[in-house]
Amino acid sequence: MSTLRLEDLKQYSDTLRTRHGEALRVRFVEPRDTEELQHYFRSLSTRSRYNRFFGAISELPQGLLHEFLQIGERERFTVVATMMVDGFETIVAEARYALHAETATLEFGLSVADPWQGHGIATVLMKNLECRAAALGADHMFGDTLRSNAAMISVARKSDFAFVNHPDDWKLVRFDKEISVAPKDIPCASWRLVALSRQADSPSASA
Numbered sequence: 001m002s003t004l005r006l007e008d009l010k011q012y013s014d015t016l017r018t019r020h021g022e023a024l025r026v027r028f029v030e031p032r033d034t035e036e037l038q039h040y041f042r043s044l045s046t047r048s049r050y051n052r053f054f055g056a057i058s059e060l061p062q063g064l065l066h067e068f069l070q071i072g073e074r075e076r077f078t079v080v081a082t083m084m085v086d087g088f089e090t091i092v093a094e095a096r097y098a099l100h101a102e103t104a105t106l107e108f109g110l111s112v113a114d115p116w117q118g119h120g121i122a123t124v125l126m127k128n129l130e131c132r133a134a135a136l137g138a139d140h141m142f143g144d145t146l147r148s149n150a151a152m153i154s155v156a157r158k159s160d161f162a163f164v165n166h167p168d169d170w171k172l173v174r175f176d177k178e179i180s181v182a183p184k185d186i187p188c189a190s191w192r193l194v195a196l197s198r199q200a201d202s203p204s205a206s207a
Contacts, residue, residue, distance in 0.1 A: 012190050014128055019120030022083060024092070026128050028071050029078040033091070037080065038065060040091040045114045051149045052111040054172070068096065075099040077132075081125055083116075092116045095125055099136050106133040106141040106179075122155045131188035134181045135195040142176040144169075 013027040029037060041049065042059045049057055060068060068078045081093035095110035108129050112121045133141040144166055145152040153173065156163070161175035183195035 012194075014131075014188050014190055016081075016124045016128060018124065022119070024121060024124065025082045025089075026079055026125065027082070029069060029080050029094075031069060033080060034065070034069060036091055037068065037094070040080075040094065040113065043113065044111065048111060048114055051146055051152065052109065054146060075101065079128075081121060093121050093125055095129060097129060097132065097141075099138060101137075104137060104139040106136065106138040108141060108143050110143075117151065122152070123159060126155065126159050128188060130177070130179060130181075131186050131191040133179050134183070134186050135188075135191040135198065137198065138179055140176055140178055142174055144172045144174050146171060147173050 010027070013025060016024040016026060018024055038059055044052070046056070067073075067076070071077055076096065076098045078094065078096045080091045081095075082089045083092050084090070085092075091113070093110065093112040093116065095108055097106055097108035099106050106129070110122060110125055110129075112125075130141065143156070143161075145156070147153075153163075153175075156175040159177070161177045164174050164176060166172035166174045183192065183199050186192040186195050
């Protein structure tokens with residue numbers, strides 16, 4: 001993780017494209033996003049919030065909102081996907097992920113605003129998370145979702161994730177994917193640089 005310069009988060013932004021060609025900016029959340037992030041979760045449908053948090057909430061509780069805004073604390077990160085809507089940068093999706101260094105795995109969860117579902121945003125966001133997982137040295141990435149969340153299960157299946165039973169909750173299903181891309185082959189430019197820098201700093205690189 002020492003290869004991430006958290007004092008300059010903007011260098012880790014990526015510009016992606018939706019299924020319809022719209023520009024989608026993926027970046028780390030910033031303190032200035034506090035109100036917009038809370039508005040984003042409030043505007044999700046009841047079903048979308050339930051699918052995201054596996055429970056009924058109307059907004060992020062203050063403690064959880066604080067956690068979402070902390071970048072790098074306990075190897076946890078939040079990213080927002082934004083688009084220009086009526087001249088304003090608008091959050092249309094979010095993802096939170098955590099690196100478990102002891103098992104070389106990256107755990108993640110995400111949501112997409114209801115009006116933007118069906119635009120392929122979840123798919124490209126998951127691809128971006130694969131870049132981040134590879135850059136941070138993860139061998140696998142995984143997420144959990146409700147068995148009733150057909151949309152998320154479909155996205156994970158199309159993204160070549162394998163499905164296994166959740167170890168603790170029968171209502172959930174876990175999807176997992178092996179990450180085997182070499183640093184030089186990571187398709188996201190900013191995360192390819194992170195991976196190459198991490199590789200150069202590793203003890204074996206000097207051999």
